[in-house]
Amino acid sequence: MKLRHLGWTLLTFIVLAAVCAGVLVAMNLRGEDPLPEQAQAFEATPQQVERGRYLALAGNCAGCHTTRGGQPYAGGLPLETPFGTIYSSNLTSDAKAGIGSWSSAHFWRAMHNGRSKDGRLLYPAFPYPNFTKVTREDSDAIYAYLRTVAPAPAPNLAHRLRFPYDTQAALAVWRALSFKPEAFVANAGKPAEWNRGAYLVDGLGHCIACHGTRNSLGATETRLGLSGGLIAVENWYAPSLTDKHQAGVAGWPTADVVALLKTGTAPGGSVMGPMAAVVFRSTQHLSEADLTAMAGYLKDLPEVPKSDEPARSPTPIRRDAGTMARGGKIYDQRCAYCHGDQGQGATGAYPPLAGNRAVNMSTPTNLIQVVSHGGFLPSTAGNPRPYGMPPFGQVLDAAEVAAVLTYIRGSWGNDSAPVTQLDTMRR
Structure with missing residues (x-):
């Protein structure tokens, strides 16, 4: 009887493990279209390549995929996280080390679903939880541009993550809990300029990656929006964009918000630390129209004061x-x-x-x-x-x-x- 009971327990465990594995697989495949059986011909126009170059700037792609003094987009930049070090990948047109053998469908799957050409799940240091909102048209344009980037033979470096964070199984669990592919949905009640700003801020710009709160698993708390957060390891605080006492710009003139993103300085403040790098590599290169759209969206964010901001006391704080x-x-x-x-x-x-x-x-x-x-x-x-x-x-x-x-x-x-x-x- 004991052996029979043990057998049933073991069988139950196996069945439950199989069910859990099936659920994980299903959740990690949701929203994912099968790749074409044969790679489709991709002929880019000069206009598409130029648009891709511009969009890569908007996404600050070179900021992570280029080492200091290194070849653009050759990867190898160490990204320190609380779970270990992740090295950015080679995005050049090299067929072996880069994405030269990728199809536009492979690239779209990486952007939209966070999955590499060989099917591996990608780490969210590559901000696909935000890039998932990028349209297929824009993804194809970025792909067209990257195909023109000079090939670099530098192979991708192995990540140095602690166990179990270095396993695909752990990443599958994280994705099941924290990621769902989605398309950008325009707000019908807002003008086109506002929606363009939302698309850039929440999608390509991935502003929440720094200006958002992260949970213990490193996932951004999207329900809290752009409420500010500590940038792990770097020890800079990305202030809340929804609080006028931090970095909210609801009361700023639009021209001042544009100036801050374009030049790094404005009458109401200036940028330093990680945001200075964003302005240098990305936002200063954007068009006036796109910066104005981003400003309009940021100014319209509902004000949500930070919960840890102390109430202003009528009596001065006592100091030594x-x-x-x-x-x-x-x-x-x-x-x-x-x-x-x-x-x-x-x-x-x-x-x-x-x-x-x-x-x-x-x-x-x-x-x-x-x-x-x-x-x-x-x-x-x-x-x-x-x-x-x-x-x-x-x-x-x-x-x-x-x-x-x-x-x-x-x-x-x-x-x-x-x-x-x-x-x-x-x-």
């Missing part, structure tokens, strides 16, 4: 007098020459610190990064010689960085929480 004195002395010695005795800055050169929303955000992450490692705007056609801030991490220790930031966040009308030494050591 010794820390404020120490921070004030450091500010006078290191910062006042550019940012002014009263944090007023210098128009067109150095940003004001008084009333600056980047200074007053609840998280001081970016401030710590800028003081410690420097802050540099991108060099763009509209701002070819931007002013930058040198790093002070080599001359200020963690306690001094905390003191000067506490002073800045508590002076000239600023009233934000002090920065602790522990805060600075986490970055």
